[in-house]
Amino acid sequence: MSIDQQPLMDFPVRRENPLEPPSTYxxxxxxxxxxxxxxxxxxxxxxxxxxxxxxxxxxxxxFSADSRKPGFPILMPHRHLMQKVRMxxxxxxxxxxxxxxxxxxxxxxxxxxxxxxxxxxxxxxxLADLEKQQQPANLVTNFSxxxxxxxxxxxxxxxxxDQGFLQKFSQVLTNRTTKVDEVKGALDALFxxxxxxxxxxxxNPGDGLLGKLVTNNAETKALTHDEMVATVVVLxxxxxxxxxxxxxxxxxxxxxxxDQMEELRTNxxxxxxxxxxxxxxxxISDIGVARVADEDVELGGGHIKAGDGxxxxxxxANHDDTAYPEAAKFDVTRNPRNHLTFxxxxxxxxxxxxxxxxxxxxxxxxxxRLPTIRPAVPFDEISFKHDAGLYGVWDLPVAW
Numbered sequence: 510m511s512i513d514q515q516p517l518m519d520f521p522v523r524r525e526n527p528l529e530p531p532s533t534y535x536x537x538x539x540x541x542x543x544x545x546x547x548x549x550x551x552x553x554x555x556x557x558x559x560x561x562x563x564x565x566x567x568x569x570x571x572f573s574a575d576s577r578k579p580g581f582p583i584l585m586p587h588r589h590l591m592q593k594v595r596m597x598x599x600x601x602x603x604x605x606x607x608x609x610x611x612x613x614x615x616x617x618x619x620x621x622x623x624x625x626x627x628x629x630x631x632x633x634x635x636l637a638d639l640e641k642q643q644q645p646a647n648l649v650t651n652f653s654x655x656x657x658x659x660x661x662x663x664x665x666x667x668x669x670x671d672q673g674f675l676q677k678f679s680q681v682l683t684n685r686t687t688k689v690d691e692v693k694g695a696l697d698a699l700f701x702x703x704x705x706x707x708x709x710x711x712x713n714p715g716d717g718l719l720g721k722l723v724t725n726n727a728e729t730k731a732l733t734h735d736e737m738v739a740t741v742v743v744l745x746x747x748x749x750x751x752x753x754x755x756x757x758x759x760x761x762x763x764x765x766x767x768d769q770m771e772e773l774r775t776n777x778x779x780x781x782x783x784x785x786x787x788x789x790x791x792x793i794s795d796i797g798v799a800r801v802a803d804e805d806v807e808l809g810g811g812h813i814k815a816g817d818g819x820x821x822x823x824x825x826a827n828h829d830d831t832a833y834p835e836a837a838k839f840d841v842t843r844n845p846r847n848h849l850t851f852x853x854x855x856x857x858x859x860x861x862x863x864x865x866x867x868x869x870x871x872x873x874x875x876x877x878r879l880p881t882i883r884p885a886v887p888f889d890e891i892s893f894k895h896d897a898g899l900y901g902v903w904d905l906p907v908a909w
Contacts, residue, residue, distance in 0.1 A: 510806055512529060512648060514642070515653075515836065517546055517553060518544070518546045518547070519544055519548040519549075520547065520548060520554075522534075523895055524895065524900075527854060527891070527893045528758070528765060530792065530822075530828055531539070531823040532685055534558055534824065534825035534828065535825075536722050537558045538559055538825055538830055541709075541810070542557065542559040542809040542810065543556075543594065543808050543843050544558075544811065545810035547821075548582060548583075550583065552582070552583075552818070554819060554820055555810070555811055555813055555817030555818065555820065556797070556820045556822055557809065557819060557820070557821045557826075558825035559826060559861040560849070561821065561831070561832075562826075563821040563822070563825075563826040564849070564897075565808065565854040566798075566808070566819055566821050567798060567830055567849075567852060567854045568798075570602065570803075571599050571802060571803050571804045571806050572803070572806070573603055573802075573803055574598065574599055574800060574856055575599055575601055576599045576799070577599075577799075579816060580692075580760070580816040580818050580853055581727075581800075582650060582799045582818030582820055582868075584799075585826040586804050594678075597609060597612070598743060602855065603827055605614050605856070607731040607854055608731065608736075609855070609859070610731065611725055611726060611732065612740075612744075613731065615664075615718050615721060615722075615735070616859050616860060616862060617862070618862045621863050621866055621893060622862075624660075624664070625870060627663065628660055628771055628867055629826060629870050629874065631656060631660055631663070632870050632871055632875075633821070635652055635659070635885075636658055636874060636875065636878045638651070638832060639652050639879075640878070640879070641858050644909070645870060645886075645906035645908045646906070646908075647883030647905065647907075648756075648757060648760065648866055648905040648907045649753070649757055649902060649903065649904050649905050650904075653753045653754075653756040653760075653905075656753070657749030657750075657752035657753050658758065659748045660748075660749070660752075660867060663717075664717060664718050664748075664863075665717050665718045665719050665744070665745070666715045666716065666717020666719050666720055667706065667745075672890065675745060675746075675749065678699050678746070681695040682690065697772075699742055699746075700738060703741045703745070704738050706741075707734065707737060707738055707741065710782045711723050711727075711734075719741065720756065721795055722741075723737070723739065736850035747858070748804070748859060749792065749824055750899055751860075751864055751866050751899060752868065754901030754902070755787065755788065755793060756868065757901060757905050758793065758826070758902060758909075759784075759787040759791070759868065759871075759872065760875070761902065762787060762790070762839060764884050765888075766839055769839060769841045771842075771869065772841050772865070773872065773876055774880065776875055777873060779842055779844075780869055780892070781839055781871055782841060782842055782843060783842075783872065784869050785843075785844055785845050785863060785865075786839065786840060786841050786842075786843045786844070786845060787868070788848055788850040788865075788868075789827045789833070790827070790839050791900070792823050792824035792827045792828075792848075792849075793850070793899050793900040793901060794823050794850070794899060794900070796820070796826070797820045797822045797823055797824075799818065799822050800818075800819075800820075800821070801816065801818050801819065802815050802818075802819060804814065804817060808810070821849075823850060823852075826849050827848050827849055827850065832847075851864075881909050882907055883908055883909065884905070884906070884908075885908045886906050
């Protein structure tokens with residue numbers, strides 16, 4: 510029976526173990542690495558599960574990132590609302606180049622490395638506040654969310670008082686079950702907020718990233734005002750949502766594997782490799798990276814036709830034994846620098862260096878200041894974000 514004739518599996522697939530990808534992914538990698546699935550709205554698309562095939566989709570120009578094209582797979586309601594918005598992560602070459610050029614310099618590894626002392630200051634301050642809390646305390650609201658929110662606000666030149674607004678918006682936007690009207694209201698509010706901030710920067714550019722972007726764009730005229738607004742919206746949301754989830758899930762992984770926690774306590778030099786392994790193993794973008802085929806493509810035994818939607822399953826690719834021997838094993842000494850959690854190719858996450866350094870500082874400091882940190886509830890009472898686009902934990906009570 511050909512792939513096209515087989516019964517369609519419903520997608521997305523729920524995780525059986527909250528800290529591991531769905532077991533279905535392993536079966537698909539072995540037997541049907543490129544397979545067609547049915548989405549919640551009744552449409553179909555292809556899912557790609559092998560490491561090499563995923564890299565192919567993310568670099569082959571026959572696959573488009575433009576969500577405005579017919580056939581582009583839509584899983585979350587806000588994607589329908591944003592299809593007409595030109596955002597950097599949804600543009601193909603050559604349009605993508607002008608956008609990316611504006612943002613590359615502030616996000617280079619060297620520029621972000623210079624932020625490490627300031628990041629450490631924010632982390633220490635928030636841990637000091639956490640230590641004053643009555644135990645048990647919620648790690649998510651007291652630490653995991655405020656850390657990246659402070660840092661991205663600091664970097665962009667946005668007042669810290671706006672953090673609560675950003676967190677509320679993110680919770681609405683990343684929940685697949687949120688009603689479209691709720692998402693539209695949250696999106697409108699965020700776009701209005703960023704619009705006002707950028708207009709202020711255009712009148713009086715500051716020293717933050719927003720001011721620099723406005724100044725650079727005034728010289729190059731690469732983006733319209735509305736395009737700049739849309740791009741900053743992506744930076745604001747992605748700038749802290751990914752990191753926040755990774756902090757909490759990374760802590761949970763160390764709770765689950767105390768031998769790995771002890772490895773970090775005794776050898777701080779491996780913290781960068783541990784962070785890379787957390788990013789690989791947890792692969793929090795459960796939905797995957799979406800594309801649509803511009804041409805007919807033969808890939809992994811599947812005949813993908815022009816106009817077909819394609820979803821690359823990063824969590825499946827990051828657990829491919831051909832890329833990582835014993836991929837199902839969590840090993841903080843592995844150092845998987847080529848993992849796909851930040852994507853691959855021209856759309857590789859602009860903020861990958863920022864996220865990585867934030868996580869390195871977080872785990873180094875957390876282990877120093879709270880060496881006895883532990884979960885305050887049984888594992889089966891922890892509420893995971895099974896219905897969110899970016900996987901994570903809603904609440905995590907901890908003690909120390």
